[in-house]
Amino acid sequence: MNDLLPFVIIGLVSGSVYGLAATGLVLTYKTSGIFNLAHGAVATTAAYTFYFLRVQHDLPWGFAALLSVGVVGPALGLLLELMARRLAEVRVVYKIVATIGIILAVQGFFTARYGAQSQTFPTFLPTGSAFTLSGTVVTWDQIIITAIALVATAGLYLFFRFARLGLAMRGVVDDPELLDSAGTNPVAVRRWSWVIGSTFACLAGVLLAPSLSLDALLLTLLVVQAFGAAALGYFSSLPLTYGGGLVVGVLASILTKYGAVTHPNALLTGLPPSTPFLVLFAVLLLTPRRRLVDRRLSARLLVTDTWRAPARIQASGAVVLAALAVAVPFLVGSARVPTYTDALLKVILFLSLGLLVRTSGQVSLAHAAFAAIGAAAMGHFTTGLGLPWLVALLLAGLVAIPVGAIIAIPAIRLSGVFLALATFGFGIALEQMGYPLKILFGSSTSGVRVPRPGLSAFESDRGYYYLVLIFVVLVAALVVGVHRSRLGRLLRGLSDSPTALATHGASVNTTRVLVFCLSAFVAAIYGGLYGGSVSAVTGSSFSSFSSLVILAVLVISLGGEPWYAFLAAAGMVLPSAYITNENTTNWLNFLFGVSAIAVSLSGGPPRNVALRRLADRLGGRPAEAATATAAGSAPAGEPGATPPVGADELPVDVLPLDATAAAEVAAISIERPEAVAAAPDSGIQVEKVSVRFGGNLAVDSFSLIAPQGRVTGLIGPNGAGKTTTFNACSGLVRPSSGRVRLHGSDVSRLAPSARARGGLGRTFQRMELFDSMSVRENIVLGREASMAGVRPWRHLAGTRSQRKVVADAVERAAATCGITDLLDRPVGILSTGERRLVELARCLAGPFDMLLLDEPSSGLNRLETARFGEVLAEVIRQGDVGVLLIEHDMALVMEVCHYIYVLDFGVPIFEGTPAEVAASDAVRAAYLGSEAPSGDQSDQSDQSEPAGQSEPAEPAAASRQTVSQEVSS
């Protein structure tokens, strides 16, 4: 035990600083939803400021510390809060890249100012012995550091619990709107959180720096160790986070004793620095998923850019680029050829990451690991086993596939920032513990030798350049092919709306694993080819930090597939090759970081509408389409931009119609379809289902029967639990009790995709369209998703007969919904009414015999609603389909429904025919908020016939005015 004590003490000291940094991180994450990967960069800035003041300007250390922590911390906090406010509006990948941009800018700046060499940081706290504990000397600086960290964290905790502002900070996490309406400005509260969080990071930086040298990268990564502590606090609890810091610190320190000191070996030596990341990875994998839900992820606000250059322009671009690529070795001189080979290689790397990030919307911060595995495997297969070069390269690619599958495991459970963190943790742990092993790069300090193919034509730099060029063409063709195939649609569907993909029958887990495996394969091919270009590889060529950089470069690059990869590769490789002055390179890195921040804050790379119009014109795109595509690329808020989520809730139905439209509405008389007799068990049965969200019982023991062959309505005031009931039916929420049956089978434990394949289709109140696709692709995916199902090979492509089935289904569904002329339009440019019809057509194209339609008329004007009613009636007439309809438009409900259930506060209050509902005092009371006359509910319920057997009692047209006036006036 006495042997361990010094390590425990060291661990407690470093752990308390991790805990301090981590509580600051959790505070800002909790209140703003932005996980600041650059928390370490904030600490780095404070440490350099301290160095600048203390060492370079000889200020007293107390004053230097006060300025570095008390002034720099709040100033950076205010700046970060401004950024965070803007970042709340953008996709999660931009949130991540913005913080990577901060890291790169800070590192570039300080390396440019102070050089790449580490500087010695002054010790400013007294280091003498304070006391001896069982033979171990405890020094004053250890006591002071631990005390400062403990007091700061405890102070924050008490402030959070008891001070008014602290309580407001908790409120801003739970319900910012409520806080706002109670008179406390959530923006001011968040600002305070950032000020405190950044000050904590600065304090941690100044406390940690003396035990290290002053090194921008080292310090950044050291504070990143706080991520493990934050994970132990579930990214939420401050005391647990601080405790997590202590656990991580002590564990790493003890492992240092056993790993690095007592039994040194490659695996154990890497264990201590990997500890926080292993903890992070393990917590993310083992924590119940509901604890890791990023509520703010639902804010998908900015537009999807659907513009692609016309085919003619793309083909011309390809010819020019190919000619240029062939000519490069003759244009640049032989000394420069390896640089251009490297640029070509990076094209492959960016294409592999692009599949993952740009096509399928997954975030990975471990991409360098795949390349490392490919490079090492290539070396071992060729130099070690003597396999033929091409066979070795293919095998190297295949070896990375299981690793891709392993990294896909967190992707199945996690999304957004948590997925990014898990992959980051995996990458760092592999770098620290795996790279030094013999099986990867550990056999000698010069690394693993990777030969070029034995053919003399490819031995020279120029020959190898052309070989790599061939692979670039092959990989680019693969990526473009994937993009246009069924797999490509599934991947883009995964990016746009995993929920819609799953509820149409595709197993999104299969899709995720597939894309990680494919991406890993291509990245490993890059690694193998890269090895040949440099002849021997070491782990330093594939640092985990480089995964951050390539993600940032990829995300801010312009262009569609595969052009973005060429631009990203050229931008990453060529400037630094031509600029020999090291300091200029550092400033370039700084500028790159700033650009990454700027692009992320704008929600994506800049779009030049005029240039796009010109390209459309030159490419011979019809004028109408040109306008549409240019508009589709407009920033949010401009005409033609994809309506942000929620925009469909604008009260357009209250806008006056012009005379023609009003006449058309009057002329539409929806004839309720005849109810078709169906099998007793057909359709969906909800049996005593309850759904609880924390303390809120959203649905309370609700039962319902919606058979095939008729339209069943589900109505109730806002928040009554209607959508939650739908989600329980389709498997998107798990009921706390009760059962859901589909055609008689209990589907309560099935995944959404399995329920969809069983015949259950649905639409969403907040439309879940595949916004990056055309109307046709959306509807195609409506049918194809269930064909893909869970089997990976079915994700790849369809058979000829399947293609025919899909084409017929698309044609039929589009014709039923009257959107055949819109098929080739991007959905992003359509009106709300058209988008509703696309969502319905996509659902109709699927192999569904039970449709759940969630407020299909929301956002439609009266004419569109009337037309929608016609389509719905037609759907019932056409086939043996059942519809369960949530709708606020009572006229529509009364016109099309055969039977209606009414919910209020999660409780069923009435059920019956439209006429009975219209006459019910209980229903009226629920909508108007007044007391229901006693006895009404039981009376009416008793009078109503059992579900599925009653017939509508009132002509539809007559109900249009009366019921809407009665219920919603």
Ligand SMILES: Nc1ncnc2c1ncn2[C@@H]1O[C@H](COP(=O)(O)OP(=O)(O)OP(=O)(O)O)[C@@H](O)[C@H]1O
């Ligand atoms: N994911 C969730 N987490 C926590 N609470 C939720 C969640 N989803 C719904 N709720 C709550 O459950 C209750 C029922 O919501 P639900 O969306 O089902 O109502 P609704 O009848 O569909 O309302 P609306 O007509 O406004 O769409 C509400 O109090 C809502 O705040």
